Amino acid sequence: MVDEREPASGDPHRRGRRTAEELLPADELVQLLDADGVRHEHPRYTAEVGDDALRELYRWMNVVRAVDRESIHLQRQGQLGVYASGLGQEAAQVGSASALADADWVFPSYRELGVGMVRGVDPVRLLHLNRGTWLADHDPHEHGFAPPSIPIGTQALHAVGFALGALFDGAPIVAVTYLGDGATSEGDTHEALTFAGVMGAPVVFFVQNNQYAISVPVEEQTAAPTLAHKGVGYGIPAVRVDGNDVLGTYAVTREAVDRARAGEGPTLIEAVTYRREAHTTSDDADRYRPREEVEAAEARDPILRMARYLRANDLLDDAAEREVQDAAARLAGEVRARLYDAPHGDPRELFSHVYVDPTGHFEEQAALLERELGERGQAPR
Template sequence: MSPISATALRRAMQSFLPSLVPVRFVAEDGTTAPEPAGYTAPDEAQLREAYRRMVIGRRFDTQATALTKQGRLAVYPSSRGQEACQIAGVLALREDDWLFPTYRDSVALVSRGVDPVEVLTLLRGDWHCGYDPVATRVAPQCTPLATQVLHATGMAEAMRRRGEDRVAMAFIGDGGTSEGDFHEALNFAAVFRAPVVFFVQNNKYAISVPLARQSAAPALAYKGVGYGVRSEQVDGNDLVAVLAVLTAAVDHARAGNGPFLVEAHTYRMDAHTNADDATRYRDAAEVEAWRTADPLTRLEAHLRGRGVLTDEDVAADREAAEAFAADLRARMNTDQQVDPLELFDHVFAEPTPQLREQRALLAAESTAQEV
């Protein structure tokens, strides 16, 4: 077999390379940017629905943050400023596709249709997962960095082997791309052509570690090239662009062309969690500069400029978001009755002798304390 020519090799490599600059459809002020080659903008109905979901998602995020201050949640990792990524990731998938989220992707779960109280069950400390992953096609929110990308790859490969027309999408942060699990998942997915989309939300900090201390690559999207994974980078605060790129990535994976890596350049407006002091590692000027790129106000300005969104629409969406938040407050303002013996439920399909012994010991101790 003759060796591949230099020209053919360059062409092959170029097919995997991301755009030199992040894909963008809409500028910070809401005006239309030059349309990038190779991508199709979502239609007006999709954008109108995306805006509605972003308004609700932003209000949910604000309400969840308030619940931590009221003692109703143990912790909450805000995704304020990342709503374009959260909503676009959900809209790019079909209902029978699988979503593998991180702990910061609560807004995506709410947009997916998961009950917000069930979404917050993990963060309240009641259960490891408050919703049914099989019924929702949403894996449990993952706190360990990058382990969910292996789970997504495994699910995608299983669906491929069964001949199912489904795709898995794994959300991951920039810090997670430094983990070994991330690289193992990319390599496996590429070799077996698993229908999985790796969606990196690069919000510039892994807790307090800036991107420059994590990677020397020109962009995280280039990390896919060495594994033979088609890659792209996108303006993560431009909902139009994120949805266009993710839709193309999902179509690519669903068509049997293998995995796709998308890096979205965005920013975490709030602290890592309510337990973090972000002022210790970033200054106010940096945060303020990113406010001009707010994904919600950008999409609103864009839709208003196109005549798709009116004052009445904005008022109605905000009213619906307030009703959503009020319902969440009412249902979260209760003390849950927890059973310590639930610790042993769902560990194994068939409990091991050791688990039965531990459960019996805890039951006996609990009974003795009650007496």
């Protein structure tokens, strides 16, 4: 008897569908570099990275950390309104971003300064958003880096839509969306995962499980055994990786991106890491988590372990280390100087790219802004 629920064979929507057993993720984290900087073999994932590329991953993590630290200082000095630090998440961001092709597209949240920098986005342009002087100011097309989403989870839908567009065009482009653990509870994320699974979209959901959504710990975020297990319900293969291991995050992302490009559909990656700073500069994390927990995370530092590995393999010495640190500090200083000097954008642009046919409310708000600017002596257009 024909099961009428079965679509005709060859239905593109059923390509690459997997059984429950095939989808069940391993509980253990993929780890190619442990906290002591010792490299391990993995039966499935390898990071085929040459010596120069290893040093480059290390350099990027240091540069990202320096700009991140500078951004916190800038906020403390009143130069940024608010800033969401990625301290401790450098391996998750640099490793995954380094696995993408130039033609791929990233759909980030507000915490992805590191991913943006690896994509070649000038951090000053991203920090305009935090300074309130401009909207996301980079060219998304030049870098394959969409404007950061502040509403949680919305970027997952943008990524899936974009990926489906690429699929329909036959373009070998993969969309990668970056989400937090909290974002996995959002309706938008659910819809994005459902759609991606059903349609076999060339998309990677890169979840940085940094253990907290503001003050909500991941244990209270979900009753699922792990965030990766959620993939089973969407028919999406998932993998858990040590998010503080830059080689591990590179390897699992590389595989996911390659599979997506080969028409094998989406992947959910759970990169297990830790947010060592407060949620944002407006948050006081000491109110909801013990200091010892943060200190324990410091011992798993992604940069330290990479330094240990490089030194043990004669790829880094004191002089090279100093060079990396000096260059990172120099860049952070340049970011500060250029941010001070950057012109303020025209606030009217807030209204420029939203609706083709503006709604009544929208026009009222634009008029209100125009009046306010007039009162401040900023000539109307």
